[in-house]
Amino acid sequence: MTDLYRVLPEEMDALVIKLGQPRYRADQLLHALYQESPKKISDLHQIPSAMQDALVAAGYTIGPKSEVHRVTSEDGHTTKLLLKFDEETLIEMVLMQYRSSKEDGHPRSTVCVSTQVGCPMGCVFCATGQMGFEKNLKAEEIVAQVLYFTQILRQRGEHVTNLVFMGMGEPLANYDETVRAVRLLTHPRAFGLGQRSITISTVGVISGIDKLADEDIQVKLAISLHAPNDVLRKKLVPTAGPNSVEDLILAAKRYFKKTGRRVTFEYALIDGMNDSNKVATELAQLLKGNGAHVNLIPMNPTAGGFSRPARKRVLAFQQILRDGGVNCTIRVEKGSEISAACGQLRTDVIKNITR
Template identity: 70%
Template sequence: MTDLYGLLPEEMEKLVMDMGYQRYRADQILLPLYYKFPKDISEIKQLPKTMREELIKAGYTIGSTKEIHQVVSKDGETMKLLLGLPDDNSVETVLMQYPSTKLFGIPRSTICVSTQIGCAMGCVFCATGQMGFETNLRAEHIVSQVIHFAEILQKRNQHVTNIVFMGMGEPMANYDEMIKAIRILTHPRGFGIGQRHITISTIGITSGIDKLAEEDLQIGLAISLHAPNDKLRKKLVPTAGPNSVQEIIDAGRRYFKKTGRRVTFEYALMEGVNDSIETAMELANLLKGNGSHVNLIPINPTAGDFKRPSTGRVLKFEQILVDAGINCTVRVEKGTEISAACGQLRTDMMN
């Protein structure tokens, strides 16, 4: 079976022309796919009945992920879906909404998509990392996560405004399918979201960062740093190399130079582990003058035995960075109580 959500518009054109139909038939498939959200090829009434039957007979389908379960936060601003895949695996994806005056009363709606089931990076503070790696997702499974939420938002007269590759898995470890999904999602004849509204988060696979810089895509890059030195980072990220800190700093600098897109360094704050004044000063010295942004993330519950620092310690850490001239913010977490926040996604923990 081949899911039509896994085809680029150019591939859709080739498909219909190889079937003996005119090129414009591709748009008669693409338009409803990304604006009407049909559940079956038989629902695409723009196509001749014979063509629909031919597509079905040839093994084409729509939407290879099915919603298994849905949970919503108390404030109604965060929703987590558990989606089933054809191979009986399942994956989590999250919608986070924020009030926005720039969108004329419509909330900013960010979809946090997954690229893998589980993760091989083994970060000790991350629920996904602790479940181990199971499998990579195909492009259509990544795109379908966005489509599920796009349909939900459409019923509210809202739309997807941002996409972050910060869900389950390491995006750079599923590079080809991730890139294909991005090209489908940003293609003007596909989902059509602007490239600058997409951010990829990576633990710091430098080969992937350098490859991404050559893709001619204006997307954001977030690198999970979590420590200002290799000894501490190795404890938190067991798969990190002996010189990982400097290597990812250098990779971020190369990415900025090539794309002109500012790099964000993500830093999960853990009480008594990496939140001391001395550690903050070391981080400030490391990043001073490189033009990057630091996103501080107080650790979330269920992520191992680590505890979130007090608000005072978080603000003190932030102030040290700001005083050093480093652009820094503390992430506004959403969905913590439904295990939908950063580091909490794990398919056997669906609430």
């Protein structure tokens, strides 16, 4: 069986012609899929019933999914969902909204999607990293996460404005499916989101960074650095190589040289681990002059006994970076009271189910 949400527009053209239909049927199919949220083939009322039957006979489907759990922050700006795609696959995703100064009043609505169930990278402070790796998600399952939130936003007269691949899993460890999902979500005949509205975050798959630089897609790249030296980074990211910090800096420079797009270094601030003045100074020396941007992320509390630094410590860390000539911001906190850190909601729900 092949999910229709896996099919790129060019492939859809070939498919309808193979079924003996005129090419314009492909546009009808794509419009219905991305604008009307059908749940099954028979919901595609724009095409003849004979064509619906032919799609089914050829093995095409619209994969079933159901909402398992939903939590919303007190201010209503953050919503986290668990979707179920089959008997075992639970996928976590988040909608984060920010007030807009635009005349239309529509908020900036960022959807954070997962690319894997679990994660093979093993970051000690990350709930997903601690659950282990289960499987890669398919492109259609990544797309489905965005479309599910799209339905919710349409009911409010709003729409998805930004997309981040920062949920469960390492996107560049599931490279082909991640890139296919990006192409589906940005194609003007499919979902049509602007490429520059998308950020792919990686904890450091060097081959994937280099490969992404050669793709004809203008997405933003964020690299999860978390430490200015290999000894500290290895404690936080057990899968990191012996020269991971230097390797990542060089990969970021190659990416910028090929694409002209600035790389963001994400830095999860963990109390007593990587938040000292000494570490901040070392990080400033490492990144000074390379044009990169640092996004400081006071971590959401997770299992493992790690906690976020006090606000005063976060601001001091930021100031040292700025004084050292490094462009730096602090990520706006979203959803800490609803377990909005990657993997937390899925972990919490599974615990409750198995009790």
